[in-house]
Amino acid sequence: MNFRHAAGALCCCAALGCRGAASYDSPSSRLERGISFVESDEASRLHPISNPDLESRVVSRVPKNWPIDINSSVKLRVQRSQLAGTEQSEQWLGTIEELAETWGTFTPIIEDLQTYVEFLPEVHEAYLRSQAEGVSSLAHDTFLEKRRRLAGIEGRVTDALLGAGLSEDEMTLIEESAGDFSGLLLHLERANDRHRALTAEIGYKLRLEAFLLSSGSDPEALHLAGYDTLAEGRLQPLDRWGIRLQGKDLERFKEMNAEARRIADAGNRYLDGKADAEEAFRLLSDSTLEPIFTLAADVTALAREFEFEALARRSQRSDAALKVLSESLQAASTELTEQSLASFLEAIASLEDELMRSFETKLGLPQLLIDVQQVRVMIANLRFDDVPEILLLVDNLVERTKGIAKSGDRFSADARERSMVAFDALVADIEDETTARLTALWNNSNAQIEFNGWVALADRVKGVGDRGEEILEQFQRGSTSLPLVPAEFPLPSVIDVALIDAPDAEVDLQRSGRRDGDTLRVRATLVDSDTASAPYTRDFAVTWLGWHARLDPSVILAKPTSGLQGEADFRFSTAVSWLWAYDPRPDEDEWYHEAMRFTDLAIGPHASLLPFNPDKDVEVGLGVTVSLWNGVLQGGVGFNLMAGGDVYVFVGSSLISLVQAVGNELPRSSANSVTPGR
Amino acid sequence: MTEIDQDRAELDQALADQDNTLLILTGDEQSNAQAIHDKAEGMNLFPWRRVFILREVSVLSSTERELWGDSDERFASWSCSARSVGRKGPAADLLRRNGAPSILRIRGSFAAAEKL
Numbered sequence: 001m002n003f004r005h006a007a008g009a010l011c012c013c014a015a016l017g018c019r020g021a022a023s024y025d026s027p028s029s030r031l032e033r034g035i036s037f038v039e040s041d042e043a044s045r046l047h048p049i050s051n052p053d054l055e056s057r058v059v060s061r062v063p064k065n066w067p068i069d070i071n072s073s074v075k076l077r078v079q080r081s082q083l084a085g086t087e088q089s090e091q092w093l094g095t096i097e098e099l100a101e102t103w104g105t106f107t108p109i110i111e112d113l114q115t116y117v118e119f120l121p122e123v124h125e126a127y128l129r130s131q132a133e134g135v136s137s138l139a140h141d142t143f144l145e146k147r148r149r150l151a152g153i154e155g156r157v158t159d160a161l162l163g164a165g166l167s168e169d170e171m172t173l174i175e176e177s178a179g180d181f182s183g184l185l186l187h188l189e190r191a192n193d194r195h196r197a198l199t200a201e202i203g204y205k206l207r208l209e210a211f212l213l214s215s216g217s218d219p220e221a222l223h224l225a226g227y228d229t230l231a232e233g234r235l236q237p238l239d240r241w242g243i244r245l246q247g248k249d250l251e252r253f254k255e256m257n258a259e260a261r262r263i264a265d266a267g268n269r270y271l272d273g274k275a276d277a278e279e280a281f282r283l284l285s286d287s288t289l290e291p292i293f294t295l296a297a298d299v300t301a302l303a304r305e306f307e308f309e310a311l312a313r314r315s316q317r318s319d320a321a322l323k324v325l326s327e328s329l330q331a332a333s334t335e336l337t338e339q340s341l342a343s344f345l346e347a348i349a350s351l352e353d354e355l356m357r358s359f360e361t362k363l364g365l366p367q368l369l370i371d372v373q374q375v376r377v378m379i380a381n382l383r384f385d386d387v388p389e390i391l392l393l394v395d396n397l398v399e400r401t402k403g404i405a406k407s408g409d410r411f412s413a414d415a416r417e418r419s420m421v422a423f424d425a426l427v428a429d430i431e432d433e434t435t436a437r438l439t440a441l442w443n444n445s446n447a448q449i450e451f452n453g454w455v456a457l458a459d460r461v462k463g464v465g466d467r468g469e470e471i472l473e474q475f476q477r478g479s480t481s482l483p484l485v486p487a488e489f490p491l492p493s494v495i496d497v498a499l500i501d502a503p504d505a506e507v508d509l510q511r512s513g514r515r516d517g518d519t520l521r522v523r524a525t526l527v528d529s530d531t532a533s534a535p536y537t538r539d540f541a542v543t544w545l546g547w548h549a550r551l552d553p554s555v556i557l558a559k560p561t562s563g564l565q566g567e568a569d570f571r572f573s574t575a576v577s578w579l580w581a582y583d584p585r586p587d588e589d590e591w592y593h594e595a596m597r598f599t600d601l602a603i604g605p606h607a608s609l610l611p612f613n614p615d616k617d618v619e620v621g622l623g624v625t626v627s628l629w630n631g632v633l634q635g636g637v638g639f640n641l642m643a644g645g646d647v648y649v650f651v652g653s654s655l656i657s658l659v660q661a662v663g664n665e666l667p668r669s670s671a672n673s674v675t676p677g678r
Numbered sequence: 679m680t681e682i683d684q685d686r687a688e689l690d691q692a693l694a695d696q697d698n699t700l701l702i703l704t705g706d707e708q709s710n711a712q713a714i715h716d717k718a719e720g721m722n723l724f725p726w727r728r729v730f731i732l733r734e735v736s737v738l739s740s741t742e743r744e745l746w747g748d749s750d751e752r753f754a755s756w757s758c759s760a761r762s763v764g765r766k767g768p769a770a771d772l773l774r775r776n777g778a779p780s781i782l783r784i785r786g787s788f789a790a791a792e793k794l
Contacts, residue, residue, distance in 0.1 A: 127697060127726055135696045143697060144759055147726070151792035158786035168776055175774065178781045179721045 022541075022586035024061035031524050031536035032062050034083035035076055035208075041546075042071040042237070042510070047585060049074075063538060066586060069545040070238055070516060073508040076208060076224070080499050083206060083526065109160055113185035116153045120181075123150050157181070205496035205527045210507040212542075213519040221493075222512050222520075224505045229493040233511030242550035242578065249515075256553040260574040263555045267572030268611065314453070321446035322349060328441050332434075340425070347422035348451055496527050509542065518542040549580045549604065552631050556652030558621075560612055560640065568612045575608035575652065577625035577634070602627040610640055610648065621648060630654070680719065680730045686737045692728045696759040699791050701784065702746050703731040703753045703769060710779075711751055711769040717779035727788050755791040764791025 027033045036050035036059045049066055050059045057077050068074060123146045130143035161174055177184040210222040223230040239245075245253050326345055374393055423442065442448050497503070507520065514520075520540040526533040544550075554577065559570045581602035584593035595601075603626050610619035623638015631654025640646040682689055692698050701718055705711025715731040732738065735748055745763055746754035754766035765787045772783045 124724070127724070130697050140696065140759075147792050148794075151789040154785055155789040155793060158782045158789065162780075162782055162786070168774075171774060175778075175781050178785065179723075 022066045023064045024066070025064065027059045027062050029536065030083055031526065031533070033059050034079045035059070035522075035524050035536065035538075036079065037063065037066075037522075037538070037540075038075040038077065039068050040073050040075055040506075041069050042240075046075075047072075048587070050077075052587065063540070065539065065541055067541040067543050067545060067583075068509070068520065070514060070542050071240065071510055072545075073506050073510070074520065074522070074540065076505040076507070076522065078206065078208075078502045078504055080502055083204065083499055083502070109157060110185065110188055112153050112157050113181055113188065116150065116157070117182050117185055119146075119150055119153070123147055154181075204499045206499055206502040207494060207496045207523075207525040207527050208505055209494060209523045209525075211521045211523070212509075212512045212514050213521055213539075214515065215517075219521075220512060222507050224507060226503045227495055227497060227505055229495065233508075235510055236513065237510050238514075240544070240548045242548070245551065253551060253553065257574065257576065260553050260555050264572035264574050264611075267555070267557070271569070271571065314450075318447070318450040318454070319349075321450045325442070325445045325447035328445065329438060332437055332441055343425065344422050347425075348447065351451070351454070514542050516543050543583065544581075545583050545585050547580070547582050549578055550602075552577045552579050552602075552625075552627065552634075552654045554625075554631065554634055554652045554654045556608060556634070556636075556650040558608065558610060558612075558648050558650035558652075560643070560646050560648045562647045571611045573609055573611050573650070575606045575621075575625070575636070575650070577604055577606035577627065577636070577654075579604040579625060579627050579631070581627075599628050600630040602631070606636055606638065608638060608650070610642070612640070612648075613643065616642060619643065623648075627654065680715070680728065682730055682732045682737060683734065684737060686732075689730050689732075689737075692730070693756075693758055697726045698758045699727050699764075699788050700756040700758065701727070701729045701753065701787060702756060703729070704733075704735050704747060704749065705731060705751045705769060706733060709751055709769065710773060710777075711753065714753065714769055714772050714779040714784065717781065718784050721781060721784070723785070723788070753787070755787040757791040757794045760791075760794040762791070762794045764788070764794060 036057055038054065039047040039049055041047060046054050048054045049063050050061060051057075052060070057079055059079070059082075123143070126139065126143040126146045129139040130137065133139040158178075161178070173187075174184070177187045206227075208224050208227040210224050212220040212222055214220070221228075221230055223232050225232075322345055326341060329341055423439075507522065509520065520542055522538045522540070523535045524537075525535045554575050556573050556575045557570045558573050560568050579602035581600065582596055583600075584596055603624065606621075606623055606625040608621040608623070610621045613619055619640055619642040621638040621640045623636055625634055625636040627634045634652045634654060635650065636652075637647065637649050640648055680688065689702075692700055703711040703715050711731055715729055718729040735743055735750070738746065738748075745766075746752065746756065747766060751769045752766065753769050753772055755764040756762075757764060772780055772787065774780045774783075
């Protein structure tokens, strides 16, 4: 592999294997400030998202592409004061909201104070009786008992108020009322009532929705207690150590293994000379890359028409046809002025020139042809390690055709319109009878045929571009494009909750049919009686975080290095590796965390089926695999157990990561799947 | 006034009434303890809650000093029936962050003793 190929392969591997980095913005809207997120992992350990300080409910960062563990849940903390926009209103409202945020609800302290105020006269009375009857009386014991109960309530209230972390201004308001708990109670009740009234007046309700988005599947609506009537979902914990595969995962694993075997066989046919490179590559790529090679053939055929000689011939033909048309038009009508005729011919000629220049420059055809040629050369001289670079080139090629589609479309429509305008200008001041004669001349002229030929060429370029766009979508469907959550939601099961009563919520991923690489989307909307605000949407990348392992079927190119088979060359084969990896959380930012993020390093034992001895049906190898970029690139060493422990080495690639990258995932279904328009 | 210089008769009388809960402070007239004392007295909470400030800890017995503190600027809440300290510490513990006496902390100290 030369340097260019190596660099291309490296970039491609990184692009295919690396995940997008998590980052965050500062909150700017009410909804961004009003919903804070905390992740709770499967061991119920909390991990901050919206604020580095777990204790704080203030949103200081709005997550972007934030990864969460596949077995975790996400807590949505609702901050009603921020959502209601009452944070700037009078201090008491702010205070009561702070208290409510801290304790979850303000009701307990009001209830305590009510009990206290009601009970206080009884304690007073008991005190007077105790004073009258003396220390050894029953009245004294009764007084102490009642006083103890009163002190218990008082202690709870004071501890709660002191522990609420209120600002000095808020504490001053509390302190000024705290000498008399009756007064404090009145203040709190009044503030509570006013807050409720204000909220009711504002009339806002909160709508919270959560969806699991998987490529190739409909969105799955997830249950948020208090915000919908969806089923809670069956508990489906995923095995962190990747051993206990069940259901669709097991099915997928088996299919991947079978696919690996098929690809290895195709590779070996090529190595044995039983198939040429392109045939082998087609076998390897199956139908996934087939449309791209058809597209490349179309572009190549189209490009032949844009070679210098072909363009020069077409141009000469057009010039001659225009000259004939000019003479015909002049002979047909004395009403045509020399100037108007010249303007018309110039307009048509300039359109042709413009089209040619567009193909040469604006449309980037030269680079497109270079890309196509490069892909074809690489296919003709296929090397396994060129595959990542081919994928990268194809990606570029299709992107370029998308540009052509747009330019071609614009030109095509534009040219037709401008030719009509030019012709209308030519015949504008001419009598109807003459106009009809001239129109017939134009319609039957070679010039018109030539002009339409140029426009048709533009249409063909556009067609190639359109097909490229389709292929790109098909090509990327498995990895990047997510299903759309219809904007006209909510689901029938969604409940809009009055802000004053809006509780915190939690999305439990363990009760969804999620897989690594899916996206959790949370959508919050403020709704009043007539309108809904623009929804606030946050996406979280569902993945494995921390230590985890997976069974990874891969295609390998193996070679023995010692023993009787030491002379054998590289052969395609299959291996299954049990790969251990550590994926750091976003807040883990040591250098080695960054290194792990960039490389997606994983290491583990493997078992392989080796093809070195043609006399044996099965040769089993055992060894160690090192995997980079989520398995896109693998290497390893092992012992051939059927050949006296001969050592072999291999390079390979995980099928799962490749399949995820080029798209071809198995479809899934779920209980709460959502079809647009439902 | 419940300021005790040398004569502790009033303190002894309060201690003898088992219905009482006392907040005992030590400090001079310029001290935080004095501000706390004044605030607590101004609250005029319940007749069984009494507040004393001692100018000299020498008026206390050695046992009392051990129980309530043997230096200036201290406080202790005392249940006369349980004969136990509810809460004690430096007087600054009964202040707010802005240095003013805290009604909540004073009430909390009384309540701690009364829960015994």
